[in-house]
Amino acid sequence: MRNRLSPRFLCPLALAISLTAHAEDVIRIGYNLELTGDIPKVGEMSKQAGEMLKEEVNSQGGLEIGGKKYKLEFVYEDNEAKAESAVTTALKLIEKDEILAMIGPNSSKQAIPAGQVANDNETVMITPWSTNPAATLDRPWVFRAAFLDPFQGPVAVNYAVKTFGAKTAAVLYDLENDYSKGLAEIFKSEFEKKLGAGTVLSFESHGTKDQDFSAQLTKIIATKPDFIFVPDNYNQVALIVPQARKLGYTGEFMGSDSWGSAELMTLCGDACKGLSFSTHYAAAGAQGQTKAFIERFKARYNVVPDDVAALTWDATRVALQGIQNAGELTGKLKRDRKAVREGIAAIESFAGVTGNMKFNEQGDPIKCAVVVKISDTGAFEFKESVCP
Amino acid sequence: MIESFIQHLINALQWGSFYALIALGYTLVYGVLTLINFAHGDIFMVGAYIAFFVATFLLGLASLSGWAVLALTIPLTMILTSLVGVSLERVAYRPLRRKGANRLYVVITALMCGLILEHANLALFGASRKAFPPLIEETVYKIGDIAFTDLKLGVIATAISVFVFLHWIVTRTRIGMAMRAISYDRFAVPLMGIPPDTIIVTTFALGSGFAGLAGLLFAMSYPVLEPYMGALIGWKAFIAAVVGGIGDIRGAFLGGFLLGAVEILVVAFFPSSYRDLFAFTVLLAILVWKPTGLFGVARTTKI
Numbered sequence: 001m002r003n004r005l006s007p008r009f010l011c012p013l014a015l016a017i018s019l020t021a022h023a024e025d026v027i028r029i030g031y032n033l034e035l036t037g038d039i040p041k042v043g044e045m046s047k048q049a050g051e052m053l054k055e056e057v058n059s060q061g062g063l064e065i066g067g068k069k070y071k072l073e074f075v076y077e078d079n080e081a082k083a084e085s086a087v088t089t090a091l092k093l094i095e096k097d098e099i100l101a102m103i104g105p106n107s108s109k110q111a112i113p114a115g116q117v118a119n120d121n122e123t124v125m126i127t128p129w130s131t132n133p134a135a136t137l138d139r140p141w142v143f144r145a146a147f148l149d150p151f152q153g154p155v156a157v158n159y160a161v162k163t164f165g166a167k168t169a170a171v172l173y174d175l176e177n178d179y180s181k182g183l184a185e186i187f188k189s190e191f192e193k194k195l196g197a198g199t200v201l202s203f204e205s206h207g208t209k210d211q212d213f214s215a216q217l218t219k220i221i222a223t224k225p226d227f228i229f230v231p232d233n234y235n236q237v238a239l240i241v242p243q244a245r246k247l248g249y250t251g252e253f254m255g256s257d258s259w260g261s262a263e264l265m266t267l268c269g270d271a272c273k274g275l276s277f278s279t280h281y282a283a284a285g286a287q288g289q290t291k292a293f294i295e296r297f298k299a300r301y302n303v304v305p306d307d308v309a310a311l312t313w314d315a316t317r318v319a320l321q322g323i324q325n326a327g328e329l330t331g332k333l334k335r336d337r338k339a340v341r342e343g344i345a346a347i348e349s350f351a352g353v354t355g356n357m358k359f360n361e362q363g364d365p366i367k368c369a370v371v372v373k374i375s376d377t378g379a380f381e382f383k384e385s386v387c388p
Numbered sequence: 389m390i391e392s393f394i395q396h397l398i399n400a401l402q403w404g405s406f407y408a409l410i411a412l413g414y415t416l417v418y419g420v421l422t423l424i425n426f427a428h429g430d431i432f433m434v435g436a437y438i439a440f441f442v443a444t445f446l447l448g449l450a451s452l453s454g455w456a457v458l459a460l461t462i463p464l465t466m467i468l469t470s471l472v473g474v475s476l477e478r479v480a481y482r483p484l485r486r487k488g489a490n491r492l493y494v495v496i497t498a499l500m501c502g503l504i505l506e507h508a509n510l511a512l513f514g515a516s517r518k519a520f521p522p523l524i525e526e527t528v529y530k531i532g533d534i535a536f537t538d539l540k541l542g543v544i545a546t547a548i549s550v551f552v553f554l555h556w557i558v559t560r561t562r563i564g565m566a567m568r569a570i571s572y573d574r575f576a577v578p579l580m581g582i583p584p585d586t587i588i589v590t591t592f593a594l595g596s597g598f599a600g601l602a603g604l605l606f607a608m609s610y611p612v613l614e615p616y617m618g619a620l621i622g623w624k625a626f627i628a629a630v631v632g633g634i635g636d637i638r639g640a641f642l643g644g645f646l647l648g649a650v651e652i653l654v655v656a657f658f659p660s661s662y663r664d665l666f667a668f669t670v671l672l673a674i675l676v677w678k679p680t681g682l683f684g685v686a687r688t689t690k691i
Contacts, residue, residue, distance in 0.1 A: 036510065037515065038614075040514070040515030040516050040517075041516060044516075175660075175661050204655075204659075204660045205659075205661045206660065207664070209616075209620045211606075211610040211617070211621075212399075212403050212610065214399035214403065214652065215396060215399055215651070215652040215655035215656055216655055216660050218396055218399060218656070219392075219655065219656060219660075222392045222395075222533070235517055235614075238611075238612050239610055239611075239612055245528070246526065246528055246535065246537050246540075248528060248533070248535030263516070263517070266519050267517060267519045267612050269519065269522070
């Protein structure tokens with residue numbers, strides 16, 4: 001009697017079959033984001049960009065692959081802006097949520113360890129914002145949408161030398177942040193290569209949770225540099241710049257792309273006006289599809305999309321392009337993930353809202369950087385564009 | 389060189405003031421209850437947030453000037469923060485004390501209360517940081533290459549006056565005498581007709597109130613608020629209190645300034661990446677040399 005399949009048993013079985021059949025028409029992409037922790041605005045902006053893209057694709061019936069429409073399903077997970085949480089989040093997305101590709105983490109501090117997990121588990125990961133070379137280096141499964149720090153460093157050096165007429169510099173960076181430390185070192189070696197050894201007068205660090213920078217700044221100011229390079233996250237910039245002013249520093253600052261968050265101006269206020277930083281795109285004065293993207297984003301969320309939002313948009317579209325290039329989805333996760341990786345690697349040239357990009361063999365895009373200056377109204381104004 | 393050293397000294401005094409103000413709260417509660425109130429750093433954080441909401445609300449009333457807002461924000465923040473501290477005692481610590489729970493459990497409860505405050509804040513106001521509105525126009529004064537602001541001097545002056553005030557309370561008033569009596573013998577005190585609960589509540593109110601004041605001054609000096617801002621500074625202030633000799637008000641005060649000075653001066657003369665390593669090695673050395681802390685005396689009346 002026990003062997004006979006009772007209707008009671010068959011019923012959930014049929015349901016299960018119908019569910020899996022249904023699930024095949026869905027493409028699931030995972031987001032490994034900084035929704036809480038040090039840089040919550042980064043995660044929020046990424047999520048908003050993802051949601052907007054998902055709705056635009058799904059409202060047209062879904063993504064077409066090999067003549068069949070697939071609905072998009074995005075899973076957003078919080079990595080608390082911590083390296084160890086980024087790893088567990090990546091594992092959860094890959095194993096439990098069975099995603100086809102992962103977007104994020106954004107910050108290099110999380111993207112470097114999470115990239116290892118994605119690579120080991122043979123799942124495509126595209127980090128929108130990470131600029132540290134280690135995130136994608138020797139990892140065929142990991143891609144990015146941003147340029148690299150070895151490219152960004154010289155951009156900052158050249159701009160400062162040309163615009164401020166700088167002959168000496170000082171650096172203040174976050175010791176616990178891979179991104180900040182890496183970029184600080186690249187900047188130092190580039191600057192000294194250009195202007196001679198010893199022209200970086202002081203090279204000081206601080207911790208991620210620090211709020212008082214007076215000791216480091218006093219030391220820096222005493223050496224009288226022409227400008228201070230601060231490759232720090234926007235929340236720390238909002239403390240560092242006013243503190244330097246209160247210690248009597250009147251000179252210039254130069255920042256990096258981690259300044260480019262929508263929250264910089266609300267936290268920093270007037271003290272940051274007039275400063276410049278290198279970044280991925282300038283919202284003020286954008287053209288073409290970038291302009292269209294900014295307008296749709298503004299209409300939906302009532303804020304100007306920052307770098308992270310634009311890069312997440314591009315990263316997700318690269319992933320979708322890769323899935324389309326795969327030709328067809330078999331429903332076998334391992335095989336499909338491989339096809340997606342090959343699909344992305346096969347992209348000849350991609351026109352993103354942050355500029356045209358083309359991936360090299362490391363999975364890094366070759367694209368331009370811009371330098372923006374913060375205007376008196378707090379807008380990020382385009383100053384110059386630097387292409388490789 | 390001299391100028392730069394004096395500048396570092398001013399920085400150290402200002403930074404140490406915050407440690408001192410928070411350490412005073414740890415030491416008061418420990419002195420009376422021999423309880424390490426690990427939630428104290430988070431009460432400081434709550435104080436900063438209360439100051440933020442009070443100041444933003446008062447600034448919304450257009451008729452008030454910045455100084456008037458500050459004058460109202462100080463007492464309101466202190467009162468509201470001490471209410472938080474007192475309710476924490478009422479809700480979490482008193483029931484355990486009534487049931488005669490071991491001190492270890494109360495300490496763990498304190499740790500949990502701190503986490504609850506952090507995550508309640510995270511849930512209520514989100515992970516996004518708050519920018520504290522500038523209440524007063526800060527003026528930068530310069531003497532040669534030495535720069536300081538009126539706020540910096542205000543912070544240092546506040547820390548010193550709070551210390552003098554608390555020292556006066558503990559050594560010169562009836563309530564202070566009762567506090568010392570409880571720390572001397574908790575079981576004999578009720579027999580003498582002193583209500584211990586009133587004294588304990590007063591202690592929590594005092595400690596939390598000044599944590600609130602510290603939160604306000606901190607928010608004015610470092611105007612970016614986040615839910616975890618109290619955790620690290622709270623732990624460090626606790627270390628300062630221990631190094632000074634926990635339970636002793638002079639110890640907390642000097643310990644706070646000592647930690648501030650060590651942190652700043654290490655950065656001043658060594659590469660800044662060694663700061664915490666050197667700072668805590670120095671403190672460890674002090675504790676090895678004098679395990680009860682600078683002012684602590686083994687097994688005597690504390691506070």
